[in-house]
Amino acid sequence: MVLDSKNLGRLRRVTDPRGVWLSEAGDFTPWLAENIDVLADELGMTLTVVTTEVAVGEFWLDIQAEDENGRIVVIENQLGRTDHGHLGQSLVYAAGLDAAAVVWVATRFREDHRSALDWLNERTDNTVGFFGVEVSVVQIDDDGPRAPVFTVVSRPNDWQKSVKSAGGADAEAVNPLNAVRQDFFTDVLTRVHARRPAFRVPARSRHNWSSFAFGPFGNWGLAIAGGTLRVEAYLDLKDRGLTKDLFDAFAADRAHWETRAGVGPLSWERLDDKRACRIAIYHPVDLDDERQRDAVRDWAVTTVLAMFDALDEPLRRAADTVRAAAAADPDAPDGSARSADAETSGP
Numbered sequence: 001m002v003l004d005s006k007n008l009g010r011l012r013r014v015t016d017p018r019g020v021w022l023s024e025a026g027d028f029t030p031w032l033a034e035n036i037d038v039l040a041d042e043l044g045m046t047l048t049v050v051t052t053e054v055a056v057g058e059f060w061l062d063i064q065a066e067d068e069n070g071r072i073v074v075i076e077n078q079l080g081r082t083d084h085g086h087l088g089q090s091l092v093y094a095a096g097l098d099a100a101a102v103v104w105v106a107t108r109f110r111e112d113h114r115s116a117l118d119w120l121n122e123r124t125d126n127t128v129g130f131f132g133v134e135v136s137v138v139q140i141d142d143d144g145p146r147a148p149v150f151t152v153v154s155r156p157n158d159w160q161k162s163v164k165s166a167g168g169a170d171a172e173a174v175n176p177l178n179a180v181r182q183d184f185f186t187d188v189l190t191r192v193h194a195r196r197p198a199f200r201v202p203a204r205s206r207h208n209w210s211s212f213a214f215g216p217f218g219n220w221g222l223a224i225a226g227g228t229l230r231v232e233a234y235l236d237l238k239d240r241g242l243t244k245d246l247f248d249a250f251a252a253d254r255a256h257w258e259t260r261a262g263v264g265p266l267s268w269e270r271l272d273d274k275r276a277c278r279i280a281i282y283h284p285v286d287l288d289d290e291r292q293r294d295a296v297r298d299w300a301v302t303t304v305l306a307m308f309d310a311l312d313e314p315l316r317r318a319a320d321t322v323r324a325a326a327a328a329d330p331d332a333p334d335g336s337a338r339s340a341d342a343e344t345s346g347p
Contacts, residue, residue: 266279
């Protein structure tokens with residue numbers, strides 16, 4: 001790295017972001033879900049990822065998120081120049097999910113598409129806003145670290161005003177029970193973050209769960225329902241067959257993974273009626289009992305760290321292997337993908 005007299009390097013743009021993110025669905029979307037704060041900062045929002053790859057009619061939304069007031073934000077990604085198809089899909093997602101904001105991310109915006117977003121912002125009320133965001137990658141000199149850059153090219157003029165208005169109305173509608181649950185999740189994950197700084201503490205949401213640490217296999221999560229706390233690895237490769245392959249390979253070696261995690265028997269939930277699967281552990285919790293709540297909080301911190309350390313990296317590698325096998329031979333039977341996955345995830 002060559003520095004000038006002020007010890008400053010030279011910032012350059014990486015020509016093709018696909019050199020960083022190899023694919024949109026398998027690489028960029030999971031990365032953005034895990035690092036949603038980078039986009040949120042540029043938008044002037046606080047965003048929490050609810051889920052990824054959401055079925056809306058005949059299409060699949062990349063990311064469904066919530067802002068600080070619990071309003072739905074849909075995020076559509078495009079690793080390339082904007083096109084009419086993604087513009088239409090963004091409108092479908094906004095209507096299908098009754099979104100408060102539509103964020104269309106692309107590496108380059110055509111002028112007519114940017115103008116279309118400006119036109120929508122001028123002719124819709126302040127209950128919905130449309131954002132156009134260009135994503136690029138920069139690097140210091142030829143051998144320095146790379147960094148993502150988000151640039152907003154279209155936004156509603158009165159967005160911040162509408163956010164504040166919604167916050168005042170929504171504050172009165174907050175479910176007190178959910179507020180206690182979210183306090184608990186924040187307490188747990190703040191302590192996890194203190195021991196593993198790479199963990200990001202997600203923003204609060206209106207749900208009875210909190211999702212965090214997204215990756216190619218899905219994400220990690222906490223949930224409370226019926227007096228029970230769940231710590232889980234939520235497996236979702238956005239394809240039912242591939243997700244079941246990944247789960248089956250790990251479930252076949254459940255004794256190994258349970259020993260490696262060291263937190264007791266895990267619940268291996270294939271969820272045959274759903275696209276996703278779950279590897280979880282449960283613990284009774286009474287959030288009204290302060291002494292018990294503190295004990296369960298400490299259990300949750302220990303359990304999240306133990307399960308993450310045992311399973312996160314193997315799940316990431318196995319998910320990549322399953323996807324690569326499917327891409328190499330899309331007509332191969334499920335068994336071939338399962339076999340390739342099993343080699344990666346075994347002891």
